[in-house]
Amino acid sequence: MTATVADALEQLGVPTPLQAVAIGGDWQAGSGEPLPTRSPIDGASHGDLALATPAQVEQAIAAASEAFRTWRVTPAPVRGEFVRRYGEQLRRHKADLAALVTAEAGKITTEALGEVQEMIDVCDFAVGLSRQLYGKTIASERPGHRLAEQWLPLGPVGVISAFNFPVAVWAWNAAIAWVCGDPVVWKPSEKTPLTALACQALVAKTLTEMPDVPAGVSSVVIGGADAGQTLAASAHVPLVSATGSTRMGRAVAETVAKRLGRSLLELGGNNGMIVAPTADMELAVRSIVFAAVGTCGQRCTSLRRLIAHESIADTLRDRVLGAYAKLPIGDPRDDGTLVGPLVDEAALAGMQDALAAAREQGGQVHGGERVTDGVPAGGFYVRPAVVEIAADAPIVQQETFAPILYLLRYQDFDQALEIHNGVPQGLASAVLTTDMREAEQFCGPAGSDCGIVNVNTSPSGAEIGGAFGGEKDTGGGRESGSDSWKQYMRRATNTVNYSTDLPLAQGIKFDV
Numbered sequence: 367m368t369a370t371v372a373d374a375l376e377q378l379g380v381p382t383p384l385q386a387v388a389i390g391g392d393w394q395a396g397s398g399e400p401l402p403t404r405s406p407i408d409g410a411s412h413g414d415l416a417l418a419t420p421a422q423v424e425q426a427i428a429a430a431s432e433a434f435r436t437w438r439v440t441p442a443p444v445r446g447e448f449v450r451r452y453g454e455q456l457r458r459h460k461a462d463l464a465a466l467v468t469a470e471a472g473k474i475t476t477e478a479l480g481e482v483q484e485m486i487d488v489c490d491f492a493v494g495l496s497r498q499l500y501g502k503t504i505a506s507e508r509p510g511h512r513l514a515e516q517w518l519p520l521g522p523v524g525v526i527s528a529f530n531f532p533v534a535v536w537a538w539n540a541a542i543a544w545v546c547g548d549p550v551v552w553k554p555s556e557k558t559p560l561t562a563l564a565c566q567a568l569v570a571k572t573l574t575e576m577p578d579v580p581a582g583v584s585s586v587v588i589g590g591a592d593a594g595q596t597l598a599a600s601a602h603v604p605l606v607s608a609t610g611s612t613r614m615g616r617a618v619a620e621t622v623a624k625r626l627g628r629s630l631l632e633l634g635g636n637n638g639m640i641v642a643p644t645a646d647m648e649l650a651v652r653s654i655v656f657a658a659v660g661t662c663g664q665r666c667t668s669l670r671r672l673i674a675h676e677s678i679a680d681t682l683r684d685r686v687l688g689a690y691a692k693l694p695i696g697d698p699r700d701d702g703t704l705v706g707p708l709v710d711e712a713a714l715a716g717m718q719d720a721l722a723a724a725r726e727q728g729g730q731v732h733g734g735e736r737v738t739d740g741v742p743a744g745g746f747y748v749r750p751a752v753v754e755i756a757a758d759a760p761i762v763q764q765e766t767f768a769p770i771l772y773l774l775r776y777q778d779f780d781q782a783l784e785i786h787n788g789v790p791q792g793l794a795s796a797v798l799t800t801d802m803r804e805a806e807q808f809c810g811p812a813g814s815d816c817g818i819v820n821v822n823t824s825p826s827g828a829e830i831g832g833a834f835g836g837e838k839d840t841g842g843g844r845e846s847g848s849d850s851w852k853q854y855m856r857r858a859t860n861t862v863n864y865s866t867d868l869p870l871a872q873g874i875k876f877d878v
């Protein structure tokens with residue numbers, strides 16, 4: 367463990383040696399298999415810990431169920447005060463938490479700070495929301511009756527998260543779930559346990575400021591897929607919010623559906639951008655490069671398919687390759703680095719396999735090789751790739767979690783839309799055009815089929831105020847802003863009769 371990581375853990379209040387389970391501020395060692403940790407920066411160990419077992423996940427669920435009894439009747443603005451104080455802890459410890467995000471996920475410092483800022487932003491949003499969980503009053507067809515709907519707490523929420531947004535995705539869920547009156551049990555990625563333990567340590571600090579809040583309102587369990595399946599299978603967890611690959615989402619959704627639970631799925635993307643001949647080329651190059659190589663192509667919203675009009679495709683390719691040639695690749699902790707490492711060796715192998723398949727399918731590959739000079743030894747660094755390929759090549763249908771940008775050419779806008787929507791995933795999308803007809807068509811009912819539909823900006827880098835998520839194989843879930851909170855609550859429709867009669871709906875007569 368480096369001095370920076372040790373110092374950050376101490377500042378954040380994470381007990382060492384590391385322990386895999388925390389219910390509130392009660393830390394317990396895992397009873398499962400050992401989990402070796404390694405930094406993507408240079409392969410250095412952060413210290414080993416033993417994984418949580420399914421039985422330990424059950425304990426956290428039991429604590430959440432117990433906490434729910436108190437939390438659901440705590441006034442929502444008081445729940446908001448808990449989130450406000452949690453947000454203050456994040457502000458105080460922003461740099462320490464960001465240092466752990468960099469150490470574990472390999473993000474460059476500015477992106478890691480941005481991820482923690484996203485947590486702070488969603489806390490602010492949730493605090494406001496805690497006074498705005500509005501229900502409707504509806505005109506009743508019966509005299510002397512009031513018809514209304516109330517939004518009520520749902521119960522414990524299970525959160526399963528991925529390595530690439532190791533803290534923000536949990537915060538999107540936790541901050542909203544808490545103000546809605548739901549305790550949270552979090553199973554983070556096995557690749558990023560430290561950041562999760564750090565978030566929980568800040569919960570523990572917040573709990574000491576508000577001793578009436580039940581400890582089981584927040585738990586973390588560092589476990590494997592079996593821990594995730596325990597959450598998915600539990601009848602005491604009415605909502606499971608799962609972020610990760612489509613393969614994982616299918617496995618979780620099946621388990622949750624068997625017990626008729628609710629799942630909120632945030633799965634893989636295969637994001638496209640159409641660049642029309644009228645596009646502002648300066649803006650296009652900057653937004654393409656940021657979206658394709660940011661986080662080393664390991665964002666769910668990373669740009670993977672560049673759909674360029676044939677009249678500008680060569681110019682665009684040359685300008686993007688020119689920008690790629692100057693990209694500072696290296697240690698994500700260094701000022702000026704823009705491309706850090708892939709998360710691990712399997713990610714490098716996945717990238718090389720995809721590039722080999724692209725070549726076999728007639729693609730022309732620019733870049734994509736491993737970089738070993740000027741980067742820390744023990745990490746997996748790559749030069750981002752651009753692949754000129756036919757739009758119907760099978761490899762283009764897949765999400766490869768690495769910086770590979772497929773360059774596809776189109777002749778007319780309808781064809782561009784067809785190519786754009788012709789993949790199984792439906793997360794983020796963009797059109798770059800100054801033709802308002804194209805822009806509006808892209809946003810309209812026959813346009814992009816994604817959950818995130820942007821004009822003249824990158825598909826990557828969402829704000830917390832909007833609902834985040836995507837369609838088709840991306841899973842259909844929406845998290846974070848707008849009215850995503852409704853998924854964390856149960857809607858009760860109330861009919862209140864304040865008359866002395868008993869009129870029935872639809873005019874039914876039933877006199878006894």
Ligand code: NAD
Nearest residue numbers: 528529554555591594595610611614617632633634635666
């Ligand atoms: P992953 O699917 O390998 O793992 C995600 C989480 O699921 C981990 O916590 C893992 O332990 C757990 N898990 C794996 N198999 C499971 C199972 N059978 N049952 C229950 N839990 C299981 O994903 P990853 O490699 O960590 O992350 C990359 C993927 O996540 C990409 O596909 C990316 O697009 C996606 N992602 C999506 C979003 C989004 O909002 N749509 C955000 C971030 C990442």
